[in-house]
Amino acid sequence: MKVVALAGGVGGAKLADGLAQILAPGDLTVVVNTGDDFEHLGLHISPDLDTVCYTLAGLSNDATGWGREGETWRFLDTLRGLGGPTWFRLGDRDLALHHERTRRLAAGERLSAITRDLAQRMGAEATVLPMTDDRVRTIVLTGEGELAFQQYFVERRCEPVVRGFRFDGVEGSRPADGVLEALAAAEAVVLCPSNPWVSLDPILAVPGLRPALTGKIVVGVSPIIGGRALKGPAAKMAGELGIQPSARAVAEHFERLLIGFVVDHQDAEQTPAIEAMGARVLSTHTIMRSPGDRLRLARETLEFAEGLRR
Amino acid sequence: MKVVALAGGVGGAKLADGLAQILAPGDLTVVVNTGDDFEHLGLHISPDLDTVCYTLAGLSNDATGWGREGETWRFLDTLRGLGGPTWFRLGDRDLALHHERTRRLAAGERLSAITRDLAQRMGAEATVLPMTDDRVRTIVLTGEGELAFQQYFVERRCEPVVRGFRFDGVEGSRPADGVLEALAAAEAVVLCPSNPWVSLDPILAVPGLRPALTGKIVVGVSPIIGGRALKGPAAKMAGELGIQPSARAVAEHFERLLIGFVVDHQDAEQTPAIEAMGARVLSTHTIMRSPGDRLRLARETLEFAEGLRR
Numbered sequence: 136m137k138v139v140a141l142a143g144g145v146g147g148a149k150l151a152d153g154l155a156q157i158l159a160p161g162d163l164t165v166v167v168n169t170g171d172d173f174e175h176l177g178l179h180i181s182p183d184l185d186t187v188c189y190t191l192a193g194l195s196n197d198a199t200g201w202g203r204e205g206e207t208w209r210f211l212d213t214l215r216g217l218g219g220p221t222w223f224r225l226g227d228r229d230l231a232l233h234h235e236r237t238r239r240l241a242a243g244e245r246l247s248a249i250t251r252d253l254a255q256r257m258g259a260e261a262t263v264l265p266m267t268d269d270r271v272r273t274i275v276l277t278g279e280g281e282l283a284f285q286q287y288f289v290e291r292r293c294e295p296v297v298r299g300f301r302f303d304g305v306e307g308s309r310p311a312d313g314v315l316e317a318l319a320a321a322e323a324v325v326l327c328p329s330n331p332w333v334s335l336d337p338i339l340a341v342p343g344l345r346p347a348l349t350g351k352i353v354v355g356v357s358p359i360i361g362g363r364a365l366k367g368p369a370a371k372m373a374g375e376l377g378i379q380p381s382a383r384a385v386a387e388h389f390e391r392l393l394i395g396f397v398v399d400h401q402d403a404e405q406t407p408a409i410e411a412m413g414a415r416v417l418s419t420h421t422i423m424r425s426p427g428d429r430l431r432l433a434r435e436t437l438e439f440a441e442g443l444r445r
Numbered sequence: 446m447k448v449v450a451l452a453g454g455v456g457g458a459k460l461a462d463g464l465a466q467i468l469a470p471g472d473l474t475v476v477v478n479t480g481d482d483f484e485h486l487g488l489h490i491s492p493d494l495d496t497v498c499y500t501l502a503g504l505s506n507d508a509t510g511w512g513r514e515g516e517t518w519r520f521l522d523t524l525r526g527l528g529g530p531t532w533f534r535l536g537d538r539d540l541a542l543h544h545e546r547t548r549r550l551a552a553g554e555r556l557s558a559i560t561r562d563l564a565q566r567m568g569a570e571a572t573v574l575p576m577t578d579d580r581v582r583t584i585v586l587t588g589e590g591e592l593a594f595q596q597y598f599v600e601r602r603c604e605p606v607v608r609g610f611r612f613d614g615v616e617g618s619r620p621a622d623g624v625l626e627a628l629a630a631a632e633a634v635v636l637c638p639s640n641p642w643v644s645l646d647p648i649l650a651v652p653g654l655r656p657a658l659t660g661k662i663v664v665g666v667s668p669i670i671g672g673r674a675l676k677g678p679a680a681k682m683a684g685e686l687g688i689q690p691s692a693r694a695v696a697e698h699f700e701r702l703l704i705g706f707v708v709d710h711q712d713a714e715q716t717p718a719i720e721a722m723g724a725r726v727l728s729t730h731t732i733m734r735s736p737g738d739r740l741r742l743a744r745e746t747l748e749f750a751e752g753l754r755r
Contacts, residue, residue: 176544177487177551209517213541217566219548227537231523234486238529241487256527 136162136437139321141266143168143334144183145200145366146358147327148190149423151261153433154325155191160260164317165191168329169246169265170273170302170337173285175223178233179240182285183334184250184265185232191259200366203228222290247311262317266338269308273333274301284333293368297375300332305340310347318347323440326355328421330369331388332376345392354395354440355414356432357382360421361401383408390414395443397421397436415443446472446747449631451576453478453644454493455510455676456668457637458500459733461571463743464635465501470570474627475501478639479556479575480583480612480647483595485533488543489550492595493644494560494575495542501569510676513538532600557621572627576648579618583643584611594643603678607685610642615650620657628657633750636665638731640679641698642686655702664705664750665724666742667692670731671711693718700724705753707731707746725753 138158140151142165151165168183182201189195189203196204206226215221225233232253239249245268254263273284277295287295318324329335339345362380364370373380382398383405389396393414398405403418410416417439423429448468450461452475461475478493492511499505499513506514516536525531535543542563549559555578564573585597587605597605628634639645649655672690674680683690692708693715699706703724708715713728720726727749733739 176548207517207519207537209537210520210541210544213538214545217541217545217563219541219545227517227519228523230540231520231527231529234520235524235527235529238486253527 136323136441137321138163138323138325138437138440139317140165140325140327141329141335141338142166142183142187142327143171143329144186146423147183147329147334148187148195149429150325150327150356150433150436151187152190152426153423153429153431154437155259155261156430157433157437158261160262163261164313164321165261165263166266166311166314166317166338167263168334168337169267170271170305170333171284171288172272173283175285176220176225177237178230179237180223180233181236181246181250181265184263185229187263188232188250188254188257188259191254191261191263192257194257202226223285245312247313251313262313264313264317265311266314266344267308267341268311269304271305271308271337271341272303273337274303275333276300288368293371297372299376300336302337302340305337306342308341310341310344315343315347318344318351321351322444323352323354323437324348325436325440326353326389326392328356328358328365330358330364330367330372331385332369332372335389339392348392352394352440352443353392354397354436354443355386355389355393356397356421356436357385357399357402359385360399365422381405386412386414395439397432397439415439446633446751447631448473448633448635448747448750449627450475450635450637451639451645451648452476452493452497452637453639454481454496456733457493457639457644458497458505459739460635460637460666460743460746461497462500462736463733463739463741464747465569465571466740467743467747468571470572473571474623474631475571475573476576476621476624476627476648477573478644478647479577480581480615480643481594481598482582483593485595486530486535487547488540489547490533490543491546491556491560491575494573495539497573498542498560498564498567498569501564501571501573502567504567512536533595555622557623561623572623574623574627575621576624576654577618577651578621579614581615581618581647581651582613583647584613585643586610598678603681607682609686610646612647612650615647616652618651620651620654625653625657628654628661631661632754633662633664633747634658635746635750636663636699636702638666638668638675640668640674640677640682641695642679642682645699649702658702662704662750662753663702664707664746664753665696665699665703666707666731666746667695667709667712669695670709675732691715696722696724705749707742707749
């Protein structure tokens with residue numbers, strides 16, 4: 136089965152990794168949020184692309200949920216001594232990826248071409264693509280005014296109260312090279328367990344992307360389990376947006392898209408409410424602690440999607 | 446005694462370090478060649494400034510003659526794996542200095558202000574200044590056409606035959622903030638044992654700098670010993686320029702400036718010819734292998750200059 140997975144960072148990357156272990160390399164395309172991208176020290180940094188590439192290549196640091204395993208910090212330690220900005224943690228190896236991406240962008244290559252190539256060089260087998268080759272920036276509307284995403288997320292540690300989001304530049308953006316082709320060929324589209332508001336919404340806001348899901352078996356996996364997000368600010372955001380954080384709320388958010396929705400077994404009692412919206416529900420263990428968890432959830436999700444095709 | 450030292454990379458940095466161990470911090474200003482500066486991976490790299498700062502701060506790698514002691518190479522190794530350019534060796538710690546300099550330049554600060562501050566943060570006590578805050582680039586005229594200095598020096602390993610040099614942008618440049626003030630206050634000016642053509646000439650070509658040496662006790666130290674350069678391409682360059690490489694040839698090159706000239710004892714027989722040009726000569730051990738050598742040569746050079754004042 137040809138599959139496109141839409142993903143943000145950690146949770147999305149883990150399920151994408153599970154899918155990559157089951158599907159043939161040519162059958163999986165992971166389309167990744169780039170609304171979190173930003174410029175820092177003159178470098179183009181793509182946190183979600185990096186997390187997905189590192190995870191698919193088996194290089195990710197699973198303890199921290201970001202960056203590379205076995206990373207060293209000579210650069211950052213020295214920068215600190217020189218009085219430079221160290222709020223964004225750049226490891227010595229990680230820095231090479233940012234530099235190489237930035238160098239190739241400056242030379243005129245597209246982010247999608249660069250990402251395909253670098254992912255492969257790192258050892259990822261599935262195709263990894265940014266949602267767009269154009270500049271889109273997630274802006275967090277907070278009680279303190281507008282904040283660039285990384286400012287909100289890293290510098291302010293998600294403390295400011297969220298009132299909404301906008302994706303600067305998205306109206307004029309186009310899906311990256313290869314994204315619409317992958318969607319056209321896909322039988323199933325998996326909305327990975329990523330933050331609905333700041334990971335998946337930016338992807339779905341790229342003009343032409345949402346219509347390309349029409350007629351596909353779209354299956355979402357809830358990033359909210361027992362009313363909480365395993366990682367990241369999704370539940371806090373929901374509360375601040377006046378939404379009771381739940382699997383059901385996520386299903387509601389994507390209501391028009393979903394053919395199927397995967398919830399954790401502890402949220403099984405929300406099944407009737409979600410099915411009433413028109414999506415079929417699979418309830419299972421969705422917490423991915425081990426590589427085996429990723430594989431099992433990916434397999435169940437694919438079998439669920441397969442069943443929905445009939 | 447207030448002293449200004451003009452210096453390029455390794456040899457110049459060593460003598461500057463000797464001077465710094467004798468003179469009070471406020472009495473020594475090292476004015477450094479920036480004709481070797483270049484842009485690489487979006488970074489502003491100043492090889493001679495770096496060598497001088499690392500050396501004065503006790504951080505230099507004396508085995509290689511460039512870069513930092515105890516350097517690590519995670520960044521470069523990773524960049525190689527990603528297919529990036531690795532011809533210029535950037536260590537993990539060294540990279541932080543380039544990044545911080547570049548960041549502050551982009552923020553609108555002058556190279557001189559940044560250098561003063563970063564040198565201090567690294568632990569250098571003397572004042573270190575670039576020759577200019579303006580963009581000057583040494584171009585090597587070779588049998589194969591014009592080459593940017595680092596292309597000639599690092600990428601081509603000084604192989605192309607040299608026909609001459611030009612210092613792109615020097616005509617419109619001005620001495621960096623603080624350089625003319627330091628020269629006005631100086632009693633002695635030391636031309637460190639650096640390459641005459643590509644380290645000291647660019648400094649002296651900055652408009653206003655050479656006239657500021659008028660009336661000063663200008664003492665040069667020969668970088669050529671026994672017809673050879675201890676480090677770098679000075680002797681090879683001399684030959685290709687049709688000059689017999691010798692201490693005397695260096696003295697001739699700076700003839701109008703020199704009040705005194707220090708040669709190695711093995712070149713003592715050139716003393717009469719050099720004194721015939723009007724400069725007094727001190728012949729001594731000028732090879733600086735140990736920290737003690739630096740200190741001794743600096744002390745002898747200062748005493749020699751002191752004697753020339755009477």
